[in-house]
Amino acid sequence: MQSRILEGHCAIVTGAARGLGLAIVEALADHGARVVLADLDGGAVEAAAVRLTGEGATVVAAKVDVTDEQSVEDLLTRCRDSFGPVSIMVNNAGITRDAMMKKMSLGDFRAVIDVHLQGTWLGMKAAAVDMRAQGRGTIINMGSTSGKSGALGQTNYSTAKAGIVGMTKAAAKELARFDIRVNAIQPGLIRTAMTESMPKEAWDRKMAEIPLGRAGEPSDVANAALFLASNWSTYITGAVIEVSGGRYM
Numbered sequence: 413m414q415s416r417i418l419e420g421h422c423a424i425v426t427g428a429a430r431g432l433g434l435a436i437v438e439a440l441a442d443h444g445a446r447v448v449l450a451d452l453d454g455g456a457v458e459a460a461a462v463r464l465t466g467e468g469a470t471v472v473a474a475k476v477d478v479t480d481e482q483s484v485e486d487l488l489t490r491c492r493d494s495f496g497p498v499s500i501m502v503n504n505a506g507i508t509r510d511a512m513m514k515k516m517s518l519g520d521f522r523a524v525i526d527v528h529l530q531g532t533w534l535g536m537k538a539a540a541v542d543m544r545a546q547g548r549g550t551i552i553n554m555g556s557t558s559g560k561s562g563a564l565g566q567t568n569y570s571t572a573k574a575g576i577v578g579m580t581k582a583a584a585k586e587l588a589r590f591d592i593r594v595n596a597i598q599p600g601l602i603r604t605a606m607t608e609s610m611p612k613e614a615w616d617r618k619m620a621e622i623p624l625g626r627a628g629e630p631s632d633v634a635n636a637a638l639f640l641a642s643n644w645s646t647y648i649t650g651a652v653i654e655v656s657g658g659r660y661m
Contacts (some may be wrong), residue, residue, distance in 0.1 A: 448473075
């Protein structure tokens with residue numbers, strides 16, 4: 413039997429149509445949260461919400477462009493109208509535009525920076541308004557071990573994910589007096605459709621660097637988000653939790 417530790421909480425998860433975002437939605441909903449699934453792909457996020465509703469979750473879908481301030485404001489309104497003011501905000505939306513620096517266009521550099529950094533900042537800024545009014549809240553930002561170690565062909569992505577760490581810590585200091593906690597998760601090699609499409613030699617190279625000897629599952633990341641969203645972590649803010657099997661420790 414699942415605990416109901418998130419009973420009474422309203423959550424928003426961006427990038428929720430698939431992958432890590434969808435796994436996080438499932439974990440939060442399983443433990444009692446009412447969740448708004450948000451994604452740029454309106455059809456996919458609506459389909460995910462329909463499936464979860466049929467399984468007993470209390471969720472709704474919303475199309476959002478996290479780089480657009482009005483779209484993010486509309487997302488917060490959707491949450492208020494459906495469930496109430498947000499108390500858990502998971503800024504998970506992300507994209508990749510990989511290329512070696514000499515071949516990467518400025519447009520692809522900016523697109524990745526905008527989605528990850530601007531999108532996370534807009535999500536935090538909007539959610540904090542509702543959270544300050546409630547005198548509580550938790551914000552979870554999605555980083556990556558690529559932001560810690562750097563990755564070939566990802567000068568845009570590694571930069572953005574490193575920036576999320578600094579942004580998380582600065583926001584945690586600003587919002588602590590309102591009892592709003594801000595933390596980040598840094599996933600490592602997680603088994604998703606995207607990672608499993610990489611060449612076998614690249615996969616094997618990465619696997620060899622993991623002390624625990626296995627790739628992570630989306631549920632491993634979702635469980636970390638559940639911990640940070642819940643009262644199990646009330647004295648944790650400004651932290652970065654690596655979910656990487658010990659890679660780059």
